[in-house]
Amino acid sequence: MSFDATYRDKAFKSVGTRPLRPDGVDKVTGRARYGADFNMPGQLVARVLRSPHAHARIKRIDTSRAEAVRGVKAVITAADLPDLTDGDASLLAILDNCMARTKALYDGHAVAAVAAIDEKSAKQALKLIEVEYEILPHVVDVDAAARPDAPILNEAIRTSGVEPAPDTPSNVANRSEFGHGDVDAGFAQADVIVERSYRTEQTHQGYIEPHACVANCNPDGTTDLWVCTQGHFVYRQTCADLLGLEVSKLRVTSSEIGGGFGGKTHVWAEPVALALSRKAGRPVKLVMSREEVFRASGPTSATSIDVKIGAKADGTITAAEATLRYSNGPYADMWAELGAMTSFACYDLENVKTVGFEVLVNRPKVAAYRAPSAPMAAFAVESAVDELAHKIGMDAVEFRIRNAAKEGTRSSYGPVYGPIGIGPTLEAAKAHPHMSAPLGENQGRGMACGFWFNFGGQTCTDLNINADGTVTLAVGTVDVGGSRASLSLIAAEELGIDYQNVKAVVADTATLGYNDMTDGSRGTFSSSMATISAARNAIEVMRRRAALTWDIPVEDVHWEDGHAKAAGSKYDNLSPLSVKEIAAESGNSGGPIAGHSEMVADGAGVSFATHLCDVEVDPETGSTRIVRYTVIQDAGKAVHPAYVEGQYQGGAAQGIGWALNEEYIYGEDGRLQNPGFLDYRIPVCSDLPMIDTQILEIPNPNHPYGVRGVGETSIVPPLAAIANAVSNAVGVRMTHIPMSPPRILAALNADKDG
Amino acid sequence: MVTVTLWAGLVPLADNQKTLEVEADTIRDLLRQLTERYPGLRDPIKNEVAVVIDGVIYRDDRSRPLPDGAEVFLMRRLAGG
Amino acid sequence: MSSIAVSTTINGDDVEYLCQADETLLDVLRNRLGLMGAKEGCGTGDCGACSTIMDGRVVCSCLVLGAEAEGRSIETIEGMANGNELHPLQSKFIEHAALQCGICTPGFLMAAKALLDVKPDPTEKDIRFWLAGNLCRCTGYDKIVRAVQDAAQEMKGARA
Numbered sequence: 001m002s003f004d005a006t007y008r009d010k011a012f013k014s015v016g017t018r019p020l021r022p023d024g025v026d027k028v029t030g031r032a033r034y035g036a037d038f039n040m041p042g043q044l045v046a047r048v049l050r051s052p053h054a055h056a057r058i059k060r061i062d063t064s065r066a067e068a069v070r071g072v073k074a075v076i077t078a079a080d081l082p083d084l085t086d087g088d089a090s091l092l093a094i095l096d097n098c099m100a101r102t103k104a105l106y107d108g109h110a111v112a113a114v115a116a117i118d119e120k121s122a123k124q125a126l127k128l129i130e131v132e133y134e135i136l137p138h139v140v141d142v143d144a145a146a147r148p149d150a151p152i153l154n155e156a157i158r159t160s161g162v163e164p165a166p167d168t169p170s171n172v173a174n175r176s177e178f179g180h181g182d183v184d185a186g187f188a189q190a191d192v193i194v195e196r197s198y199r200t201e202q203t204h205q206g207y208i209e210p211h212a213c214v215a216n217c218n219p220d221g222t223t224d225l226w227v228c229t230q231g232h233f234v235y236r237q238t239c240a241d242l243l244g245l246e247v248s249k250l251r252v253t254s255s256e257i258g259g260g261f262g263g264k265t266h267v268w269a270e271p272v273a274l275a276l277s278r279k280a281g282r283p284v285k286l287v288m289s290r291e292e293v294f295r296a297s298g299p300t301s302a303t304s305i306d307v308k309i310g311a312k313a314d315g316t317i318t319a320a321e322a323t324l325r326y327s328n329g330p331y332a333d334m335w336a337e338l339g340a341m342t343s344f345a346c347y348d349l350e351n352v353k354t355v356g357f358e359v360l361v362n363r364p365k366v367a368a369y370r371a372p373s374a375p376m377a378a379f380a381v382e383s384a385v386d387e388l389a390h391k392i393g394m395d396a397v398e399f400r401i402r403n404a405a406k407e408g409t410r411s412s413y414g415p416v417y418g419p420i421g422i423g424p425t426l427e428a429a430k431a432h433p434h435m436s437a438p439l440g441e442n443q444g445r446g447m448a449c450g451f452w453f454n455f456g457g458q459t460c461t462d463l464n465i466n467a468d469g470t471v472t473l474a475v476g477t478v479d480v481g482g483s484r485a486s487l488s489l490i491a492a493e494e495l496g497i498d499y500q501n502v503k504a505v506v507a508d509t510a511t512l513g514y515n516d517m518t519d520g521s522r523g524t525f526s527s528s529m530a531t532i533s534a535a536r537n538a539i540e541v542m543r544r545r546a547a548l549t550w551d552i553p554v555e556d557v558h559w560e561d562g563h564a565k566a567a568g569s570k571y572d573n574l575s576p577l578s579v580k581e582i583a584a585e586s587g588n589s590g591g592p593i594a595g596h597s598e599m600v601a602d603g604a605g606v607s608f609a610t611h612l613c614d615v616e617v618d619p620e621t622g623s624t625r626i627v628r629y630t631v632i633q634d635a636g637k638a639v640h641p642a643y644v645e646g647q648y649q650g651g652a653a654q655g656i657g658w659a660l661n662e663e664y665i666y667g668e669d670g671r672l673q674n675p676g677f678l679d680y681r682i683p684v685c686s687d688l689p690m691i692d693t694q695i696l697e698i699p700n701p702n703h704p705y706g707v708r709g710v711g712e713t714s715i716v717p718p719l720a721a722i723a724n725a726v727s728n729a730v731g732v733r734m735t736h737i738p739m740s741p742p743r744i745l746a747a748l749n750a751d752k753d754g
Numbered sequence: 755m756v757t758v759t760l761w762a763g764l765v766p767l768a769d770n771q772k773t774l775e776v777e778a779d780t781i782r783d784l785l786r787q788l789t790e791r792y793p794g795l796r797d798p799i800k801n802e803v804a805v806v807i808d809g810v811i812y813r814d815d816r817s818r819p820l821p822d823g824a825e826v827f828l829m830r831r832l833a834g835g
Numbered sequence: 836m837s838s839i840a841v842s843t844t845i846n847g848d849d850v851e852y853l854c855q856a857d858e859t860l861l862d863v864l865r866n867r868l869g870l871m872g873a874k875e876g877c878g879t880g881d882c883g884a885c886s887t888i889m890d891g892r893v894v895c896s897c898l899v900l901g902a903e904a905e906g907r908s909i910e911t912i913e914g915m916a917n918g919n920e921l922h923p924l925q926s927k928f929i930e931h932a933a934l935q936c937g938i939c940t941p942g943f944l945m946a947a948k949a950l951l952d953v954k955p956d957p958t959e960k961d962i963r964f965w966l967a968g969n970l971c972r973c974t975g976y977d978k979i980v981r982a983v984q985d986a987a988q989e990m991k992g993a994r995a
Contacts, residue, residue, distance in 0.1 A: 024929035027937035028921065030872015030912035034938055037871045161763060177762045205835075206972050208876040208884055209938040258874070258938025259972050262835025290877040338832060370835035411809075414759060415827040418809035455834050458814055481935035481973060520834025602815035642932035646974055650935065653975030677881035677970060685976040686960075686967040702810060712835055 003533040003599060007699045007706045014492040015705060018642045019499045021485035023256070032256045035212030035228030040283035043214065044073055044115040046276050047122040048269065048286070049129050050296060051104030051111050054138035054362040054670025055151065058100060058131060061112060065128040071121035074280035075129070077112045081275050084244045093331035095242050097365045098271045104133065105153060105330035106362050107671045108295025110269075115276040115284045138362040138670040142327040143304050145171045145361045153330050153360045171360040173332030178340050178413050179353035186319025186351030190310025194388045198380040200719065200737040201663035202302040202327065205369050206654070206682045209258020210293045215273035216283040221245070223277075225252045227270055230260040230478050231517025235267055236509045242271045243278070253508040254478045261654070262368030263298040265519050294675035299664060300369040301326035301335045302361075305380040307343075315394045315402045319351040320344050320412075324377060328358050329365035338373035342716075343381045344412035345451035346422045346608060348405045352412045362670055368519065370651060371452040371712035375658065375719050379737055382448035382720030387733060396447055396724070397435075401426045417606070422449050424696055425610035425632045432694065434612045434630040443616045443627055444729025450611070450716025454604035454709035455520030460513030461530035463491060463538050465593040469580030471495065473531060474507040476515030477523040481650075481711075482643035489639055490528045490705070494535035496562025497579050513598050521709025524639060526601035532704050538595025542582045545589045549582075550574055603702025604709055609633035611652065611717035615725040622745035624660055624726060630692040636700040636708030648714045649691040655718025657683040663738050758784065758826045767794035781805045782816040784826065804831045843904040845870070846914025854901035860894075861885045863901035864911060872912035872941045876970065883969030886942035887911050893949040893968075912941035915948065923986040923993075924948055933982035935973035943969050947983045955994075956987060 026032040063075040078101040085091040095101075100109045112129050116122035137151035144150055152169045159166050161175035187193060213227035223245055229235050232254040240247045257264060273286040288297065306323045322343045326336035336356030344352050389399035405411065406421040429435065429447060439445060462474040473491050477483065484504040492499045516522065539559045546564030547554040552571065557564050563576035586593050614628035631648040638644040661681045665673045674680045699706025723734045726744065732751045736743055758774045765772050769792065778784035785803070789796045804813045806827035812818050813831055820826060838853035845868070854863050861878075864870040864887070873896055876882035880895040887896045888910035915922045924947050927933070934940045943966065950957060950965045957965070962983050963976070971979060 018932070020929050021932070023937070024934075025921070025925075027934055027940050028912075028925040028928050028944060029916055030870075030941045032937055033871070034874065036875065163766075207936075207938075208882055208970055208972055209874065209936070210876070256938075257936060258876075259936045261972070265833070265835070287875075290879065290882075334830060334833070337830065341832075368833050368835040372833060372835050414761065414829060415806035415809050415811075416825045420809070453811060453832055453834075455811075455813060455832070456815075482932065520832070522834070600814040602812040602818065603810050605810055640932075642978070643935070646932055646935050646978060649975035649977045650973045654972065676879055677877050678879065682970060682972060683975075684967040684970065685980065686963040688963075688976055690980070691975045691977045 005529060005603065005702055005704055007701045007703060012493060014489045014499050015637065015639050016641065017489065018640060019485065019489065021482050022488060022503055023484055034209055034256045034258050036287045038214050038226045038255060039285065040214055040216055043283040043285050044117060044280055045119050045122050046113055046115045046273055046284045046286035047126050048110045048272065048292065049112040049126045050292070051100065051109040052107060052671065053104055053133055053135055054107050054140065055136040056104045056133035057136060058102060058104060058111060059134050060132040062130040063112060066114060066125035069121055069125045069128060071117040072114060072125045073117070073282060074115040074276050075112065075125065076275050076279055080279060081242065081271060084242065091241055094238065094267060097331065098268065106364050108292065108364060110272065110296065113272050113276055115280045140361050140363055140666045140670055142302050142325050142359050142361060146325055146357060146359050153362065157332065157360065173328065173358040173360055176337040176340055176356045180410055181351030183319040183321050183351045183353045187310045189312065189318040191313040192388060192391045193308065193310040194384045194391065195308040196384055196735055198305045198307065198383065198735045200303045200376040200379060202299045202363065203658050203662045204294055204298045204680065205261035205263035207259030207261060207263055210288040210290055211269055211297060212287040213270050213273050214283060214285045215270065215277040217274060217278040219281065221249050223250045223274065225250065225270060225274065226255055227252060228255045228257045228264060230257065230264040230480060230519055232478065233476060233509050233514045234517050235270060238267050239271055239274055243274055251508060251510040254506055257478055257480055260480055261370045262372060262519060265517050266367050268297050290677065291675040294680060295672050296364055298367050299364055301328065301366050301373065301376065303339065303376040305377065307380045307384040309384050309388050311388055311392060313392060315392055315399050317347060317349060317403045320349050322354045322381065324354065325357045325359050326373060327361045327363060327366065329363050330360055331365050332358050332360065333366060334358065335366055335373045339377040341413035342374040342451050343377035346405055346449040347403045348409040349412060354412060370654065370715040374450065374452050374716045375655060378448065378450050378716045379719035379723060382717065383723050386724045397426055397430050400449060420605060422608040424698060425608055425634065428632045428694055428696060429610045429612055432612065432630060432632065434628060434692065437628060439614060440616065442619060442729055443614055444725045444727070445614050446721045446723065446725025446728055447610065447612045448717040448720035448724060450609045450713055452607050452713040452716055454525065454607050455522045456526045456601035456604045457516035457522055458514055459526040459530040459601045460515055460598045461527060461534045462512060463531065463534040463595040465538055465579065465583050467583055467586060469501065469578065469583040471497065471502045473502055473504040474512055475504060475527045476507055476512045477527045478518045479506055480518050480523065481646060482640060483523045483527065486524045486639040486643060487527055487531050490531045491535055494532050495539065495579060521607065521711040522604065525604050525703065525707055525709040528639065528707055529601040529703055530597045530599055533597035533599060534595040536595065537597060538593060541593050541595065542579065545582050545586065545593065546577045548589050549577065549585060605700045605702060607634065607708060607713040609713045609717055611721040613721040613725045615722060615729055617726055617729045617744060619730065619748060622741035622748065624739060624744065626656055626689055628689060630694065631714055632694045632696065633710065633713055634696040634698050634708060635710045636703065637697055637706040638695050639707060641695060644695055644710050645693045647710045648693040651712070651714025652691050652718055653683050653688060655715045656688065656722065659719045659722040659737055659739060661738050661740060755822065756820050756824050756826045758828060760828050761830060764795060764798060764828060768792040778820055780816065780820060781812060781818045784820060785816065802831050804829045839902045841902055841905050843906065844908045846911060856902060858901045859897050860899040860901050860904055861896040864896060870911050870913050874938055874941065883946060884939050884942045886945040886969060888945055888949050891952065893946050912945060915944060922948065923989045924983065927982040927986040931978045931982040931985065933974065933978040939969060939971045943971065943979060951987055951990060955991060959984065
């Protein structure tokens with residue numbers, strides 16, 4: 001059935017309210033089941049042996065002594081995960097990351113795994129696995145790795161995207177370039193130019209729930225996987241591809257998920273657990289420790305970015321240029337490319353050029369982290385933009401308004417923008433009371449803008465009208481932060497019934513068609529579109545049932561306020577039929593009533609935000625405190641405003657941690673020195689103030705209710721907003737994230753000495 | 755008729771053309787014609803292309819109509835968090 | 836290794852179990868007693884997801900040995916509601932959208948309950964510092980603090 005996704009202005013009854021979430025009681029009573037909260041009869045405990053070396057050739061692995069330990073039921077190495085990838089390089093990289101094949105490429109890289117009847121036996125067995133390593137020179141720093149004399153991670157890699165194609169190996173896997181116009185000519189017209197280099201350190205998504213799964217391979221080939229994931233359908237496909245399983249026989253159930261932020265869009269331990277279960281013939285539970293989470297999953301790129309921006313004295317930017325080097329871990333991806341695409345996306349530029357370099361280093365494989373790659377690029381660009389505004393003597397907000405992208409602007413990444421822009425968030429910032437709040441001693445105010453692409457994607461939803469008129473909604477996008485409440489609101493709105501009468505659940509892979517992951521801010525955007533479509537299909541069925549009941553043509557039945565109504569004066573004697581009344585008759589009017597929907601929910605539209613931040617810097621210790629913080633972002637239409645605010649606040653808090661504290665610290669030996677929450681310090685409650693939010697609602701023309709994704713953009717501006725605030729507080733430009741106390745002190749002292 | 759702009763990585767696979775004129779009604783039609791004209795584009799189009807029409811990114815909806823004179827851009831499919 | 840027999844009180848009920856000498860209270864609760872509301876986020880006492888109350892004090896149950904529970908009184912998230920009647924903190928957490936993923940929620944609720952037990956009328960600063968041992972990565976803490984404030988107000992009203 002064709003579905004019209006065009007936005008139509010309407011008065012909402014359910015959408016925009018703040019009802020209680022359907023999974024709330026489970027989660028406040030401890031009854032909600034997360035990845036590690038599931039068990040199976042006869043289940044074994046799995047443990048993974050990880051390389052202590054940053055870079056080493058695996059010469060020999062002897063598992064015989066481990067296999068002999070009482071209680072050990074299976075030991076696997078890469079030999080138990082044969083290469084079935086058929087030349088698919090990205091799939092092979094996933095497999096190699098799950099279990100090192102010829103070389104350990106980072107501290108924490110899995111080399112073997114054990115399944116045993118208990119943890120003690122499993123740990124004892126790990127100690128008895130003998131691995132003979134040939135230790136190789138390593139490199140963990142993004143700039144050092146890009147140099148020609150750096151130790152090479154992968155001899156087969158030649159930098160792609162450069163002409164002529166090089167014939168020597170390099171850690172620079174790819175060069176990408178975006179932009180338009182002539183930047184040299186643009187800089188020649190500039191009255192003022194700011195040119196600086198910036199660095200950001202590697203951070204982790206820091207979800208509180210470690211990766212966990214229970215895998216069960218039966219002798220008949222049927223396989224179950226219980227797992228915390230942002231996308232169980234994607235995990236099913238990837239695991240089936242890696243292990244040679246039939247998709248229909250692998251049933252993946254997504255547990256409640258204890259945070260993901262992009263880190264649970266990639267498989268890590270799941271193929272290992274499946275391989276162990278297959279070998280042992282028993283269910284296997286694999287739960288990562290926090291140390292393993294830090295050493296072997298997740299992190300975002302460390303970056304080194306050069307920015308040059310020129311403007312005329314009147315505040316018009318004439319040219320902008322950025323060179324971005326992003327660490328990828330050991331496998332080539334497109335993280336710098338994303339940085340290069342997003343860096344100047346907020347601005348209307350005649351001449352712009354960005355170049356991204358993907359750099360391989362001996363660190364864990366980089367995973368997506370909330371608007372991946374955009375925060376670092378925004379830090380560099382928005383810092384330079386701020387500095388340029390200061391030099392010209394213009395207000396930071398006014399300078400951005402003057403240069404803001406708007407409808408018709410050619411974006412720095414290529415396409416021309418439709419009717420959306422950074423403008424409304426900047427105007428809102430200008431008018432916000434935050435801008436006139438008084439600042440105390442050692443305090444400074446900063447602001448920054450951010451951009452992210454939002455996605456839609458493949459989506460499938462089932463909506464069942466039960467015999468009592470209540471509705472069960474089965475969706476395939478994992479609920480990471482309240483989307484079951486939002487989607488229930490959407491179903492209630494479209495059907496014209498009460499929110500309390502809708503119950504949304506996340507279906508497993510055997511009971512619903514394929515869904516893309518909850519990533520790219522797509523969960524509520526795409527599943528709400530599919531829910532509206534499913535509800536409309538159910539309404540069609542209910543109209544037909546009403547027509548049957550009344551014995552009138554279906555064309556004469558229309559749907560209004562949750563009722564089938566007979567149109568026209570000749571039917572005045574027919575009182576409208578409610579969902580409940582139609583449902584009660586379903587058994588003898590044609591059977592169960594349901595609406596199904598499968599679609600590509602495209603047209604998400606891009607997203608912009610402006611953040612305001614006040615900080616106080618202690619000049620004695622270099623410690624920074626966030627005094628005031630405001631997030632302004634367009635939601636299109638906030639379906640459940642409390643959870644939209646929550647996304648804004650959560651993204652800001654993660655950005656604050658990134659800006660001030662969080663970083664991977666490696667020793668000379670290439671080993672991660674802070675794989676725990678004590679030394680990798682994410683913001684705690686006493687670090688933060690209340691985080692103010694302003695939701696703008698500029699309808700998305702490509703969604704029936706005007707909804708936009710809201711999950712990711714809020715992490716993009718904080719790094720720069722805080723850096724600008726610190727700079728305004730202490731008069732020293734900070735170019736290295738995180739701005740931890742030692743870095744700020746060093747900058748202050750250097751400034752004094754200089 | 756629409757004008758299609760290719761992302762830099764595709765340009766060498768399309769006889770170094772950065773922009774192309776194509777008579778196409780839908781994304782599917784457009785991509786089919788591009789692969790016929792430049793077989794080197796087949797793999798990237800199969801695996802890693804998103805199509806931007808007047809600023810809105812379409813990753814999967816290949817039936818999406820192309821309005822006459824639309825600004826069309828081939829972009830890499832992106833990952834999100 | 837021989838097991839240790841432990842007699843303790845959990846959520847007001849007498850409970851007996853056997854555990855190993857090196858087994859944490861968290862593992863006993865989760866693996867032996869089926870009380871899986873306490874979560875393991877780190878195993879090193881840094882995240883607070885396993886917070887429980889022992890003799891009126893908040894503890895990270897990953898840092899307490901199962902054997903140490905002998906003769907003590909333990910409160911876990913499973914005992915917070917009175918049958919079908921949620922504790923005001925539980926209700927307010929849902930009402931204020933103080934949870935997104937919810938993995939940290941049991942720990943926050945136990946810690947917040949211990950706070951209100953000793954300090955029924957806390958300031959925002961009291962709440963922020965008391966809860967500083969519990970990590971939340973989703974919310975930025977804003978709605979958690981508001982939920983605790985609101986619950987304190989409601990409980991004060993109920994006492995008055």
